[in-house]
């Protein structure tokens with residue numbers, strides 16, 4: 046069923062909303078939706094409703110909301126702190142992190158991150174990543190739009206690491222695996238920070254600073270994974286053990 050976001054609206058059953066301008070073209074021209082078509086509309090903050098198109102024209106599409114839809118949100122609030130990766134790798138990581146239920150993706154600059162952005166290029170990138178996040182969220186029917194934040198400095202990462210369970214996959218870690226860590230009870234409030242290094246890896250100094258700030262370093266098995274594989278593997282493992290990829294929760 047086609048899925049749209051209407052972020053400015055407080056959605057309610059039995060109300061009518063107009064789709065945002067950028068969705069009108071997509072709904073009418075691309076998807077060829079007409080009066081009577083069933084759609085889902087989410088507010089990007091966790092609420093979604095099933096609805097029916099009650100009028101569709103080239104300038105305006107009006108949807109009558111009927112009843113709440115499943116929000117498809119994890120009970121974990123996972124922040125993926127991803128060292129800037131080259132080329133289109135960031136696009137892939139963001140798309141898949143959204144599909145796997147990350148609540149937030151924060152690109153970070155580390156000693157060995159290769160891309161260096163000028164301020165204007167960074168603004169462009171951020172817009173692009175936010176679009177990718179929205180498209181992925183619609184595709185996998187998430188009612189909450191994951192936040193993609195501006196590139197942060199490593200000092201900011203340390204500050205974040207002090208406030209919740211922070212996991213740092215590190216290929217040099219010999220003692221603890223992520224698998225073992227995930228056998229422990231999940232953190233009470235479900236907030237988790239997952240820090241993935243760049244293609245060149247974290248420096249030893251960065252790992253020392255992260256662990257001094259309370260982060261736990263773990264390995265992801267004996268093979269060195271590409272940054273994008275490591276991010277997605279770790280996310281999927283965390284969601285399987287503590288989140289919504291595991292056994293169904295009794296309600």
Ligand code: SAM
Pocket residue numbers: 213214215216217240241242243244245246247263264265266267268269270271272275276
């Ligand atoms: N430059 C490093 C090397 O060649 O030894 C590899 C870095 S890896 C391509 C990028 C990131 O993925 C790492 O910083 C780490 O966060 C994660 N990673 C990859 N393989 C891992 C593993 N086996 N265990 C833990 N983390 C891993």
